Amino acid sequence: MAGFATKRLGKELSKINSNSLPPGIELVSADNFEEWFLDIRVLDNNPLYLNQIYRLKFRFSAQYPIEPPEVTFVKLADRPIPIHPHIYSNGIICLDLLGQQGWSPVQNVESVCMSLQSMLTGNSKNERPAGDEEFVRANRLRPKDIDFYYDDNNV
Amino acid sequence: MPPPNTPEEGLLPPQSEPSRIASILATATPPPTNSSLVQPSSPEAANTAAPTSQEDPALLEIDYQILEYLDTVDETLLCPVCKTPFHSPVTTTCGHTFCAWCINRALDIQPTCPIDRQPLTKTRDYHRPPLIIKDQLDRLKVKCPNKGCDHVCSREHLDAHYERRCEYTMVRCPDSKCKKRIARRHVQEPASTCMHREVSCRYCDEKVALVDLNTHYDYLCSGATTKCSACDATVVLHRMEKHCADDCPEPQIRCKWHIAGCKIFDKRYLVQEHEDGCPYEIIGELLKQRAEDRRIIDNLTDRLVTLETERREHQERRARRRELSRQATNTSRGADAIDLSAPDPSSFFFDMEWRPELANVTSGENRTWGSPEDYMLARFERLESRMEDLSKQVVEMDAHQSMSMLQQIMPLNQQLVELGSKVGVLNMHTTWLMNMQRHNHIQQRAGAASASTSGLSNSGMVSSNEINNNAVRPPSEGGLPYRSTSRRNSDGRGEPPPRL
Numbered sequence: 213m214a215g216f217a218t219k220r221l222g223k224e225l226s227k228i229n230s231n232s233l234p235p236g237i238e239l240v241s242a243d244n245f246e247e248w249f250l251d252i253r254v255l256d257n258n259p260l261y262l263n264q265i266y267r268l269k270f271r272f273s274a275q276y277p278i279e280p281p282e283v284t285f286v287k288l289a290d291r292p293i294p295i296h297p298h299i300y301s302n303g304i305i306c307l308d309l310l311g312q313q314g315w316s317p318v319q320n321v322e323s324v325c326m327s328l329q330s331m332l333t334g335n336s337k338n339e340r341p342a343g344d345e346e347f348v349r350a351n352r353l354r355p356k357d358i359d360f361y362y363d364d365n366n367v
Numbered sequence: 368m369p370p371p372n373t374p375e376e377g378l379l380p381p382q383s384e385p386s387r388i389a390s391i392l393a394t395a396t397p398p399p400t401n402s403s404l405v406q407p408s409s410p411e412a413a414n415t416a417a418p419t420s421q422e423d424p425a426l427l428e429i430d431y432q433i434l435e436y437l438d439t440v441d442e443t444l445l446c447p448v449c450k451t452p453f454h455s456p457v458t459t460t461c462g463h464t465f466c467a468w469c470i471n472r473a474l475d476i477q478p479t480c481p482i483d484r485q486p487l488t489k490t491r492d493y494h495r496p497p498l499i500i501k502d503q504l505d506r507l508k509v510k511c512p513n514k515g516c517d518h519v520c521s522r523e524h525l526d527a528h529y530e531r532r533c534e535y536t537m538v539r540c541p542d543s544k545c546k547k548r549i550a551r552r553h554v555q556e557p558a559s560t561c562m563h564r565e566v567s568c569r570y571c572d573e574k575v576a577l578v579d580l581n582t583h584y585d586y587l588c589s590g591a592t593t594k595c596s597a598c599d600a601t602v603v604l605h606r607m608e609k610h611c612a613d614d615c616p617e618p619q620i621r622c623k624w625h626i627a628g629c630k631i632f633d634k635r636y637l638v639q640e641h642e643d644g645c646p647y648e649i650i651g652e653l654l655k656q657r658a659e660d661r662r663i664i665d666n667l668t669d670r671l672v673t674l675e676t677e678r679r680e681h682q683e684r685r686a687r688r689r690e691l692s693r694q695a696t697n698t699s700r701g702a703d704a705i706d707l708s709a710p711d712p713s714s715f716f717f718d719m720e721w722r723p724e725l726a727n728v729t730s731g732e733n734r735t736w737g738s739p740e741d742y743m744l745a746r747f748e749r750l751e752s753r754m755e756d757l758s759k760q761v762v763e764m765d766a767h768q769s770m771s772m773l774q775q776i777m778p779l780n781q782q783l784v785e786l787g788s789k790v791g792v793l794n795m796h797t798t799w800l801m802n803m804q805r806h807n808h809i810q811q812r813a814g815a816a817s818a819s820t821s822g823l824s825n826s827g828m829v830s831s832n833e834i835n836n837n838a839v840r841p842p843s844e845g846g847l848p849y850r851s852t853s854r855r856n857s858d859g860r861g862e863p864p865p866r867l
Contacts, residue, residue, distance in 0.1 A: 216449070219432045223450040277448060278472045316481040317473045318447040 217276040221245045224320050237325045240267070247271050249286070252325055254332050260295060261332055267291035268328065269303075270321060280315035282355050283324060297337050302348045304355050306341065307331065427537060427548070429512055429529055431466075437508035437519060444503055447482060448473060452522075453504055457493040461485045464496050511535070515550075553578050627651035684738060691741055695748035 225242055233239060233250075240249040248270040254261040271282040285293045285303035293299065298306040308314030309327050341347070351358070431454035440452050448469035458464045463482045465473070473481050474489045505523035513535035520528055529536055534552035541554055542561030549562050562578040575583045595602050595610060598617045602610045611618065616636035622629040623642055627650040631641050645651075 216432070219451070220449055227450075275476075278476055313477070315477075316479075316484070317469070318481045320450075 216278075217272055217274050218245045220277055221272060224322070228322070233322060234326060236329055237322070245272060248321065250321070250325055251291075252329050252332075254329065256333055258333060258335070260335065260338055264294065265291060266294050266332075268325065270324075277317040277320065280310050280312065280319075281321070281324070283310050283328070284355060294332055295338055295340065296332060296335050297339050297341055298331070299341070300344050300347055301340055302351070304351070304358070310355070425539060426530055429525065434512055434522075434525075435510040437510065440507060441503075444500070444507075452507060453496075453500065456496045456500060456504070458496040459485075459487055460492040460494070461487070464500065467493075513537075549578055622647070624648055624651035627654055684740065687741055688744055691745050692748060695745050695752075698749075 222245070228239055228242075236253050236255045238251045240251055242248045250268045250270065251265050252268060253265045267286040267288055269284050269286045273279050273281070283305060285299065285305065287293050287303060293301055293303050300306070305328070307327070309319070309324065432449055432451045434451070436452065444452050446453050446456070446466045446469050447463070448465055451466075453464060453466050455467045456464050457467045457470060459470070459480055461480050461483055463480055465481070470481075470487075470493075471489060474487055478487055478489075479485060480487050505521060507522045508519055509522050509525055511518040511520075511525070511528060511533055513529070513533050516533050516535040518528055518533060534550070536551050537548040538551050538554065540547050540549050540561055540563055542563075545561040545563050547563045553562060563576045565574040566577055566580065567573065568575050568580070568583060570584075573583070594600070595615055595617075598615045600610070600615070616639075617634055619633055620635050620638050622631040622638055622645055624645045624647040625631075627647040629645055629647040629651075631638060631645070633641070642648075
């Protein structure tokens with residue numbers, strides 16, 4: 213049913229506006245119910261991400277929250293793409309939570325942000341995924357259509 | 368399940384939401400479908416929305432996800448998927464509760480519980496949630512989802528309100544061929560004409576659906592307005608009269624304190640300016656107050672008068688009643704006498720003037736019945752006296768009855784005693800006979816043993832014969848005939864039967 217995503221996102225938005233988000237997560241813009249932007253930063257002193265803020269883009273389909281949103285990092289002048297073995301340099305994130313299999317309709321924007329936050333916090337490897345350059349050059353698919361193989365349970 | 372778009376789709380959930388969301392929602396949601404009333408200015412929208420597919424239900428279903436709840440709902444009552452209070456909830460085997468619609472959709476994509484990812488099968492793994500959940504949901508206070516309706520009720524009663532009572536519910540157009548919907552309050556009787564039929568506006572030549580005509584006149588029609596001849600304001604034509612009487616600043620009117628003596632008589636806007644500081648205002652207020660007091664006094668006087676008359680009537684009635692009751696006791700005493708001498712009830716009734724018309728016919732000076740109460744009272748008293756008579760009669764009857772019973776029972780008792788004694792005599796005779804027989808028998812045995820000459824079998828026969836003979840005629844041996852003495856014996860019980 214059309215409008216389902218809208219209603220659900222309306223509820224999330226009103227909750228964000230009234231309760232505010234957890235520390236390190238900020239809503240940048242939510243001008244419609246298709247695309248939202250949020251800023252996240254890591255709270256501890258992980259040298260990889262110290263003093264950096266990253267911009268996240270959420271794209272919602274009409275099936276949200278039954279289907280996962282499309283979440284990517286966006287590169288801006290003051291918003292780099294965080295370095296992480298599961299984040300490609302074009303901002304695409306390889307996280308099972310955001311895939312069809314790992315997603316659950318009880319997740320929401322806030323919980324996704326917190327997962328990404330902790331994913332960065334827990335990382336100590338200063339590297340990109342294997343085959344990053346080639347992937348960035350060749351990939352024309354939308355993130356949700358990419359068939360990731362989630363093999364790493366440590367990060 | 369959740370219905371197609373309703374006109375209220377763009378409405379806001381909780382009040383706390385900032386108005387920014389309102390605008391977002393309004394822009395993000397498509398124009399309301401299925402509703403030509405809410406957006407009368409866009410007939411195209413209504414046309415495209417005319418249900419082209421599926422059967423047309425009588426009513427659009429309530430969209431529970433956009434319901435506005437009055438109080439903040441506890442988080443535990445929110446479906447984890449849609450974040451709204453559960454609508455027809457189901458509980459899974461793993462113990463989590465969702466709206467049926469939400470969990471169905473989620474399982475379509477992935478057959479695991481959205482919360483703990485346990486494998487689930489649609490429908491088969493559903494249970495009815497505990498009733499306490501339903502109770503809590505039922506109690507939530509919600510606003511009617513219809514635009515314009517302010518009704519607030521508990522959620523369990525919302526359906527009934529929406530389906531049967533709410534005047535703003537969109538129902539089918541009375542014309543069965545028309546597929547559009549119309550607010551219930553716009554349906555006119557007799558309901559057969561389509562309210563979406565286009566008519567041309569009286570003032571501009573625009574085509575307007577009948578149902579929107581008034582809105583069109585009041586707000587949209589450019590031809591329906593005109594300039595007021597006096598004040599240059601643009602006024603809707605059919606409101607012109609009202610405008611001239613109440614609003615137009617040009618016509619000359621008197622100051623509203625003219626009753627207090629203000630002589631101002633000028634154009635409305637000047638007078639209105641003047642009225643604020645009119646020196647007569649104080650006097651006017653006093654006059655108003657006086658008029659008010661006057662009114663109260665008049666009221667009180669009226670009430671006093673009515674009370675006075677009522678009191679007088681009441682007194683009169685009481686006096687009459689007292690007199691009547693005195694009469695009634697007299698007559699009832701008379702009635703007692705009559706009743707005892709002649710227990711025919713009809714004569715009693717007639718004597719007492721049972722019927723009012725008879726009473727009037729035979730009335731002496733005091734026999735006219737002033738009011739129904741008097742009549743009822745007299746009648747009541749008569750009934751009471753009659754009742755007493757009747758109870759007396761009943762007691763009498765009772766005594767009589769028991770007397771006659773006693774009389775009948777006495778001889779029966781005597782007869783019973785007599786019979787008892789006869790039975791005793793008979794008993795004694797039987798005992799005597801039995802004894803005699805035994806005696807005979809013993810004697811015969813002794814005889815047979817001594818005279819063993821005759822054959823054993825023979826002696827057996829003889830003895831039995833003898834016994835029989837003895838049994839048949841014992842009295843002949845005793846001399847006195849037994850039967851003839853039996854009656855006399857019954858009287859003298861002490862006399863033993865004759866013994867041998």
